Amino acid sequence: MRSSRREDGEGMRQRLGGRPTRAPPGTGFSPTSSPTPAAVLPRIVTHPARRPHERPEPVAPAPGRSHSCRAAIRMLKVNVDRLRQETFDMGSTPPASSENGSSSDEYSGINPELMERFIASLEQARRTLGEELPRILNALSSVDADRSAALRIHEVEGWLDQEIPRLRRRNQLIQEPDLLKDWAAGLAGPGPLGLTPGPGGGGFTVFDEKALTTRALATDEGERLAENLSALGHPTPYSSENVYDGILDRLAGRRKDADFTAGFFAALGPKGAAAVLRKLNHYHGESAQKHWKTMGEALATAVAQRPKTLGPAWEPENLGKTQGSDLGLVLGHGRFPSGWFTEVVRPRVRQASEGRVPARWTADLSHFLPALANNPETARALFNDLSPGDLRGLFSELNEQVSLYPNERDAIAFDLEKEFGRMLAAGSGVFEKRSPGPEAVRFAFNTMTTMGNLRTRADFRHPEGQPLEVAKGARIFMSMLAGAYAAEMTEGAGFRDANRTKDSVFEKTDTLVLGLSPKFVLSPGDTYRFIRTFADSAERMKPFMEGMGKFARHLMDSAAAKDQGKSTEYMGRAFMGLGYLEGMQIAAANEVQGKMDEYDQKVRDRLFFLLGLGVDVAGLGIGELSAAMVDAAGVSLELDAADELVWLLISKSMSETVDSHKDIDGTRLDRLKESNRLATLGSEYWIFHELKRYGFLYRVPPTDPAFSDPPITGVGGNLLPFGTLAKDPKALKNLADWLISNGSGGGDKSTAGEAAAEIDLLFTGAKGKTRDNPAPWG
Secondary structure, eight states: OOOOBBOHHHHHHHHHSOOOBBBOOTTTOOOOOOOOOOTTTGGOOOOOOOOTTSSOOEEEESSSHHHHHHHHHHHHHHHHHHHHHHTBSSSSSSSTTTSSSOTTTOOOOOHHHHHHHHHHHHHHHHHHHHHHHHHHHHHHHHHTTTEEETHHHHHHHHHHHHHHHHHHHHHTTOOOOSSSSSSSSSSOSSSSTTTTTTTTTTEEEEOGGGGGGHHHHHHHHHHHHHHHHOOOOOOTTTOOHHHHHHHHHHHHTTTHHHHHHHHHHHHHHHHHHHHHHHHHHGGTTTHHHHHHHHHHHHHHHHEEEEEEEOOGGGGGGHHHHHHHHHHHHHHHSSSHHHHHHHHHGGGGSOOOEEEEEEEEEEEGGGGHHHHHOOOOOHHHHTTTTSHHHHHHHHHHHHHHHHOOOOOTOOOOOSSSSHHHHHHHHHHTTTTTTSSSOHHHHHHHHHHHGGGGGGOOOSSOOOOOOOOOOOOHHHHHHHHHHHHHHHHHHHHHHHHTTTTTTTTSSSSSOSSSSSSHHHHHHHHOHHHHHHHHHHOOOOOHHHHHHHHHHHHHHHHHHHHHHHHTSOOOOOHHHHHHHHHHHHHHHHHHHHHHHHOOHHHHHHHHHHHHHHHTTTTTGGGGOOOOOOOHHHHHHHOOHHHHHHHHHHHHHHHHHHTTOOGGGOOOOOOGHHHHHHHHHHHHHHHHHHHHHHHHHOOBBBSSSOOOOGTTTBBBGGGGGBBHHHHHHTTTTHHHHHHHHHHHOSSSSSOTBBBBBHHHHHHHHHHHHHHHHHHHHHHHOO
């Protein structure tokens, strides 16, 4: 490889002892960055310059002492001139060179092959100095001559000792495609680190060597840092000036430096890296977490860019010999090349026979769950091809293993229950900003059809094993997954579809609901069992409800665009599908929690909070809802909370009819707050507001004088926020009376009241079916 730069030609010649340089096109590094001690250089004693294949001949001392000294000095001057001439006679004349062969002041260069010869010549000169200088000094002493001038040759020795390694590093640098892979002749824009377009164009690039540390130097620095780290004892967590912090902060600053990190981990090795991380268990809090993350990210850089520098110990086949708990700790942070990481972990995805006992999945795979969560491509590559039976066995085994940690025998730095769930969600594409790809969708299908069917290991009493609950720390991630695949959950819960009696299948299907485009089909049984994995608490159901709220709004918008405020044909289908899923959610919560009164109360409390009842709405200060929802609910919420509110409002809005509010009066408000009716009233308020937004009409406007004392509308005739109305018993009664006046009975499906009654019938009926019998076909 040849690379180039423009620089001051006169400065170049001065560094080379005053002679012009000659170089072919496409080269561009000066041979040295430090000036040669010109006053001393002519006195160097060296052999005549030889070709690389020639063996050096020893220099015999001249017979006469004085004559020997003079001859040696003359030989030195001749040989140095010859050395210069041959080293820089590098072939064709470069562009912008003069006709007599001297280079332009704007160009200088290095031919890597001739540079290597030049370095070899300097090394030979250095050896010769070591051999000849004592002889010269002895010769001068024997004739009582002044030795001060000759002693200055020591300066040349020191200069050579300093410059030869620099020249080697520079010659290596210009031949490194990894470091200069973005460089090319004719570079028009900014290049890699240290490269900027040269003045005047011409296809050359200015290269600032100071801006780019050479590979060898960076690798050496990384090795030294690793040696310093390995030499430390256990850290003291409460020290204000901890040595560990200093060393690992240096690593953090260069964690993206491929050569530095490769040298660091090559010196540590897998076991040494694990030992360092286990020492960090003596830390407390954020400091240890920060250093664990630094180590993982630095290793990922080295593996991705300098695998050969890391050495054999870090090759996948050799890492298989490392204990899983150690290696899992080392790989717990960072994004690794998928191919390399897959090779590391694949041997651990296997079953091992234990005599008469049925084969078990390998026990140390659980330690790699954090790394698999950070590298979901590898998780998909490992698990997507397993059969349903093998996948259930593996996930069941992992589920049991993660519940055993942490423990004193094998203390680790991660919550493996949580990491198990995070791995499953990440593999399914839950955390990706773009729409999940085919492999992520396949992983989601496998997870959703497996996690609700986990079993204990088979034994003679239970040949098929027994049902196994999902580890607690993983459950909220199942909720996230269900919310992310809301379309598939809604389709799976549907009892009207022709495929409701069939098993889950990884294929697309046509649906009755506009806007519902599932990527695969879940059976009602698998849908229900998956809801059960996270239905043990209202808190764990929140991510699911957030996802469903967002998806429900999508379905409502799609249906309303088709209905155009004239009928509820498409809106009714949407609410029927949502009703089936709501019924399953209620049934799962009832089965898992066993206390539906308590569950209902938690749901109402959450709804009251989101509607602003009993709280200072202005004091929430947590984001902003859409303009329509602010009008409807009168509360500022984060987007996720707004989506959750939509699902809660849909759930409650169809639980009772408008007629249930006929007995509302001011004296019963306190009791009403403790009942389901307040939540239902708030939900009815919301659904009427949404139907008006979709083009349905109010039969009786809210500005009617019958509801004006106190008024239920504000500026522009819009309904006051529900949280505001609920604080005044009389206003709340007027709201209830207004809703009743807009109820069904007129027969006009373009009115909000008639539309609400229609979708209420469909939603409530569907919900009742699945609530009472959620999985009739298994």
